[in-house]
Amino acid sequence: MAEDRDLIEKYGQPMPYDRNFRGPEWRNRSCTDVPCLLIFILFLGGWGFIAQYAVRNGDLNKLVVPTDSFNRKCGIDSSVLDKKYLFFFDLGKCIDPVVPLTGCPTPQVCVESCPTQTFIWDTMKNSLSFAELKERMICLTDADKNNLKSVNDIQRAIDEQRCARWYVRSAQFLNRCMWEFSPKLCEFIPLSLLPRNRRASDGSRNASTLIADTVDLPAGLIGDNANLAEMKLEALALTAMTEAPIRRQQQLVEEPAIQCRRRTEQAETIKQKVRQADTRLAKLVGNMVAHFYNGTHDAQQLGEEIVEDIMNSWYVVLMALMCTLVASLILIALMRWFAAPILWISIFGVLIGLGFGVYYSVKQYRFWRDTATVPNHSLNLEAAVKNILQEANTWLYLSIFLSISFVVILLLVIVLRSRISIAIALTKEGSKAVSSIISTVFFPIFSWVLFILAVAYAIGVGLYLGSIGEPAFRMIRQLDSNSQTGVSNENCVCTGPAVEYKVGGRCDPQIFEQNCYNTDFFARSPCRRTTCSFAEIEHPPFVTWSIVYNVFGFFWLTFFIAAFSDMVLALTFATWYWTFKKRDVPFFTLGRAFRQTIFYHLGTLAFGALILAVCRMIRVALEYLDSKLKKYDNTVTRAILCCMKCFFWLLETFLRFLNRNAYIMCAIHGKNFCVSARDAFNLIMRNFLRVIAVDKVTDFLFFLSKVLLTGAAGVGTYYFVVHSPHLIQLHYNAVPVTLVVIAAFLMTTVFFGVYSMAVDTLFLCFLEDCERNDGSPEKPFYMSKQLMRILGKRNKFQRQSSNI
Structure with missing residues (x-):
C-alpha cells in the first residue's frame, strides 16, 4: 500500500x-x-x-515548634521567650480531616506551663472567689487577663473567646499541652455509651459525685450544673481514647502518664462499645461530616454510627474483596472467549446511547424554543441548573455535540474495524498470558x-535537611482589624544595641525583648503588638x-x-x-x-x-x-x-x-x-493506526471490565447486608457498600494494569513477528491462529495445538 x-x-x-x-x-x-x-x-x-x-546535624524539634494564634513561635519569638508550651482552648476541634489544610479552629496561646488542674467555668464561677477564678484563667494575651476586674469581665472574655471556658489537667507532648485523665474518668469512658439507667442513677454514687470524682473536684461544686458538667465530661471522654497513641509516646519522653485501665465491672460491655465507636476514626468522621451536615451534635452522632458500621461490617467488606479478587482472575481467564462480544456490544451500546441522546436533545430544543419561560431568580444551585436546562440553546449545543460524537465514533468503527479485530485478538492473547x-x-x-x-x-x-541552619528573625507588626491600615500602629521604639531595628528588618529576640518598648503610655511597657518573630531557617549553601x-x-x-x-x-x-x-x-x-x-x-x-x-x-x-x-x-x-x-x-x-x-x-x-x-x-x-486502535480499544475494554467488577461487588454487598439482618445489623447499608466499591475499583485497577502491560508487550511482539517472519519453516509466525486469520497469513506447516 x-x-x-x-x-x-x-x-x-x-x-x-x-x-x-x-x-x-x-x-x-x-x-x-x-x-x-x-x-x-x-x-x-x-x-x-x-x-x-x-541525621547527624539536623534537629526535627525545630520543625515541630508550636505556633499560637498570633503566629508566634512559642519559646522562640520575642514576646513568648519564656512560654514554650502551646495551650488549646478546645483540643477536640483539632481532630478534623481539614486541620492540616486550614489549621485547628480553636484559639491557641503560648503558656509557661501546661495546666496542672482541671477547671470548668460553668461549675466553679459561683463557688470560687474572684481572685482564684482570675488565677486559673488562661487568656490569649496577658492584657486580656490583666483587664479582668470582675466576674462579669471574665464571663464577657469567655463569651468572646479571649479566655478559655474550661480545661483539664494536661501534660506536654512535643511542647503541646495534651489532656491527661485520672483513672476514675478512664473507667467511665465514654459516658454516652453506658446504659442510660446506669448513667441516670447508680446504686452507690449519684451523677454529681461521679463527675466530681472523675475530675478531682468537690461534689459541692457541681450543684445544679450536673447535666452541663456531664455534657462537658462526655466531650472530654470522647477525646480520651483519641490521645492514647500520643500518651504512649509521651511516656517515653516525659513523666509517666496515667493510663486508662477499666475495672472488671461491665468491662466487657464498655470494651465492646469502645471498640465500636470510641476511636480516633469516630471523631475524625464526625468532624468530616460536620462540614456537610446540619448540626455538630447530629454530625458527631452520624460519624460514630458510621464508624460502628465499619467495625461491624469489616468481615463483610473483606469477604466482598476476596470475591472481587477471584472474580477478577476469572474474568481475565474468560476474556479470551468473551472479549469480542463484550466490546462490540459496548460499542453498539455507546452508539445507541448517543443516538438516543441526539433524539432527546432535539426534542427538548424544540419544546423550549416554542415555550415562553421566566428565569428563576433564586440564588441557589438548583435554580441555576433549572435555568440552564430551560434554555433552548443548551439543548441545541448538546444535540450538535452528540451528533458529531456519534458520526466520529461510527466512522472510526467502520474505518478501523479490521484493526479493532486485532485489538480483540491481542486482548485474548493477553488473557492467555496472564x-x-x-x-x-x-x-x-x-x-x-x-x-x-x-x-x-x-x-x-x-x-x-530542612531543620539544618540558623533561625532568621524579622521585626513585624501583628495584624489588627481595628486599625485602618490592617496592622498594629503600636509605637514600638528600640534603643541601645537594637537602635537600628526597623519593621521588616532582621532582629534578635533576646536583644529586642531587652531594648524595645512601647511609648504609647507614660511608663515604658514591653512591645506586645510588635514582635521579633521567627521567619525561616536559613540553610547553608550545601x-x-x-x-x-x-x-x-x-x-x-x-x-x-x-x-x-x-x-x-x-x-x-x-x-x-x-x-x-x-x-x-x-x-x-x-x-x-x-x-x-x-x-x-x-x-x-x-x-x-x-x-x-x-x-x-x-x-x-x-x-x-x-x-x-x-x-x-x-x-x-x-x-x-x-x-x-x-x-x-x-x-x-x-x-x-x-x-x-x-x-x-x-x-x-x-x-x-x-x-x-x-x-x-x-x-x-x-503501524500508527494499529497502535491507536489497540491502545484505545483495550483501554475502553479494561474500563468496562473494571466498572463491571466494581458494580457487581457493590450490588452483591448491598444485597447481602439488606437480606441478612440476622447476621449483621447496620445503621446505614451504604457504609460497607461504599468501602467495597472504592476498594474493589482500586484492586481491579491494579489487576488490569498488569493486563494492560501484557497486551502492550504482546502487541509489540506481534508487530515484530509480522515484520520478521513470513510463515515459512525457517521463519514461522509466533502469533495465534486468530491473528493469522485476521491478517490473511498462515504458517506453511501444521502448528501444534499447544501453540494456540
Missing part, C-alpha cells in the same frame, strides 16, 4: 531477519547502559552520605513496597543544594522502581509470546525475568528513569518560578510560563509512553535504551 511505503520511507525498513533470534533468551544478552548504572549507584551513595549528614503466569497479577505488591520505602526515605531526609539533590533523587528512584516493574512484566510476557509451544513456557518465568532484569538491564532502567526525572525536575522548577513571579503580575511572563509548563507536561507524557515501549523492546532484544527507544518509536510509527 502507498501508506505503508510512505511510512517505511519515513521511519525506516523493518528490522532485518536474524536467524538466531529466539526472543528474550538470557543466553544472548549482555549488560546494557552500564555507565548509567554506575552513575546511578554513585548517586545513591551520595544520597546516603547526605542522609547521614542530615492466566498462564498468574503470579504476575500480584507482582505490583513488590513495587508498592519499594515505592513506599523510597517515599519514606526521601521525606525523612528532607525533614532533617544544605540548599542537598535539598535539591534529595528531591531529584526521589524522582529518579521512584521512576526507576516503576521502570523495574514494567521491565520484569515485559520480559515475562515477551518470553511467553516467543515460546513457540506455549506448554514449554518455564514455570518460573516471572522469577527468571526478575533475575534477567537485575543482571542485565538495571542500567537501561536507570537511563530511562533519569530522563523522566530531569523532565519532572524542570516542571518543578517552573512551578517554583511561577510562585515567585506571581507578585509581579506580568501577563507576558505568565503566558510564557504557562506555555512552558504545558510543553513539559506533554513532553513528560510522551516520554512515559516512549519509555514504556523502549523497555518492551529491550525485553525482546536486550539492547540498550537509546537503540530500544529508536526501534520502538519507528515500529510504532510504521
Whole structure:
C-alpha cells in the first residue's frame, strides 16, 4: 500500500531477519547502559552520605515548634521567650480531616506551663472567689487577663473567646499541652455509651459525685450544673481514647502518664462499645461530616454510627474483596472467549446511547424554543441548573455535540474495524498470558513496597535537611482589624544595641525583648503588638543544594522502581509470546525475568528513569518560578510560563509512553535504551493506526471490565447486608457498600494494569513477528491462529495445538 511505503520511507525498513533470534533468551544478552548504572549507584551513595549528614546535624524539634494564634513561635519569638508550651482552648476541634489544610479552629496561646488542674467555668464561677477564678484563667494575651476586674469581665472574655471556658489537667507532648485523665474518668469512658439507667442513677454514687470524682473536684461544686458538667465530661471522654497513641509516646519522653485501665465491672460491655465507636476514626468522621451536615451534635452522632458500621461490617467488606479478587482472575481467564462480544456490544451500546441522546436533545430544543419561560431568580444551585436546562440553546449545543460524537465514533468503527479485530485478538492473547503466569497479577505488591520505602526515605531526609541552619528573625507588626491600615500602629521604639531595628528588618529576640518598648503610655511597657518573630531557617549553601539533590533523587528512584516493574512484566510476557509451544513456557518465568532484569538491564532502567526525572525536575522548577513571579503580575511572563509548563507536561507524557515501549523492546532484544527507544518509536510509527486502535480499544475494554467488577461487588454487598439482618445489623447499608466499591475499583485497577502491560508487550511482539517472519519453516509466525486469520497469513506447516 502507498501508506505503508510512505511510512517505511519515513521511519525506516523493518528490522532485518536474524536467524538466531529466539526472543528474550538470557543466553544472548549482555549488560546494557552500564555507565548509567554506575552513575546511578554513585548517586545513591551520595544520597546516603547526605542522609547521614542530615541525621547527624539536623534537629526535627525545630520543625515541630508550636505556633499560637498570633503566629508566634512559642519559646522562640520575642514576646513568648519564656512560654514554650502551646495551650488549646478546645483540643477536640483539632481532630478534623481539614486541620492540616486550614489549621485547628480553636484559639491557641503560648503558656509557661501546661495546666496542672482541671477547671470548668460553668461549675466553679459561683463557688470560687474572684481572685482564684482570675488565677486559673488562661487568656490569649496577658492584657486580656490583666483587664479582668470582675466576674462579669471574665464571663464577657469567655463569651468572646479571649479566655478559655474550661480545661483539664494536661501534660506536654512535643511542647503541646495534651489532656491527661485520672483513672476514675478512664473507667467511665465514654459516658454516652453506658446504659442510660446506669448513667441516670447508680446504686452507690449519684451523677454529681461521679463527675466530681472523675475530675478531682468537690461534689459541692457541681450543684445544679450536673447535666452541663456531664455534657462537658462526655466531650472530654470522647477525646480520651483519641490521645492514647500520643500518651504512649509521651511516656517515653516525659513523666509517666496515667493510663486508662477499666475495672472488671461491665468491662466487657464498655470494651465492646469502645471498640465500636470510641476511636480516633469516630471523631475524625464526625468532624468530616460536620462540614456537610446540619448540626455538630447530629454530625458527631452520624460519624460514630458510621464508624460502628465499619467495625461491624469489616468481615463483610473483606469477604466482598476476596470475591472481587477471584472474580477478577476469572474474568481475565474468560476474556479470551468473551472479549469480542463484550466490546462490540459496548460499542453498539455507546452508539445507541448517543443516538438516543441526539433524539432527546432535539426534542427538548424544540419544546423550549416554542415555550415562553421566566428565569428563576433564586440564588441557589438548583435554580441555576433549572435555568440552564430551560434554555433552548443548551439543548441545541448538546444535540450538535452528540451528533458529531456519534458520526466520529461510527466512522472510526467502520474505518478501523479490521484493526479493532486485532485489538480483540491481542486482548485474548493477553488473557492467555496472564492466566498462564498468574503470579504476575500480584507482582505490583513488590513495587508498592519499594515505592513506599523510597517515599519514606526521601521525606525523612528532607525533614532533617530542612531543620539544618540558623533561625532568621524579622521585626513585624501583628495584624489588627481595628486599625485602618490592617496592622498594629503600636509605637514600638528600640534603643541601645537594637537602635537600628526597623519593621521588616532582621532582629534578635533576646536583644529586642531587652531594648524595645512601647511609648504609647507614660511608663515604658514591653512591645506586645510588635514582635521579633521567627521567619525561616536559613540553610547553608550545601544544605540548599542537598535539598535539591534529595528531591531529584526521589524522582529518579521512584521512576526507576516503576521502570523495574514494567521491565520484569515485559520480559515475562515477551518470553511467553516467543515460546513457540506455549506448554514449554518455564514455570518460573516471572522469577527468571526478575533475575534477567537485575543482571542485565538495571542500567537501561536507570537511563530511562533519569530522563523522566530531569523532565519532572524542570516542571518543578517552573512551578517554583511561577510562585515567585506571581507578585509581579506580568501577563507576558505568565503566558510564557504557562506555555512552558504545558510543553513539559506533554513532553513528560510522551516520554512515559516512549519509555514504556523502549523497555518492551529491550525485553525482546536486550539492547540498550537509546537503540530500544529508536526501534520502538519507528515500529510504532510504521503501524500508527494499529497502535491507536489497540491502545484505545483495550483501554475502553479494561474500563468496562473494571466498572463491571466494581458494580457487581457493590450490588452483591448491598444485597447481602439488606437480606441478612440476622447476621449483621447496620445503621446505614451504604457504609460497607461504599468501602467495597472504592476498594474493589482500586484492586481491579491494579489487576488490569498488569493486563494492560501484557497486551502492550504482546502487541509489540506481534508487530515484530509480522515484520520478521513470513510463515515459512525457517521463519514461522509466533502469533495465534486468530491473528493469522485476521491478517490473511498462515504458517506453511501444521502448528501444534499447544501453540494456540
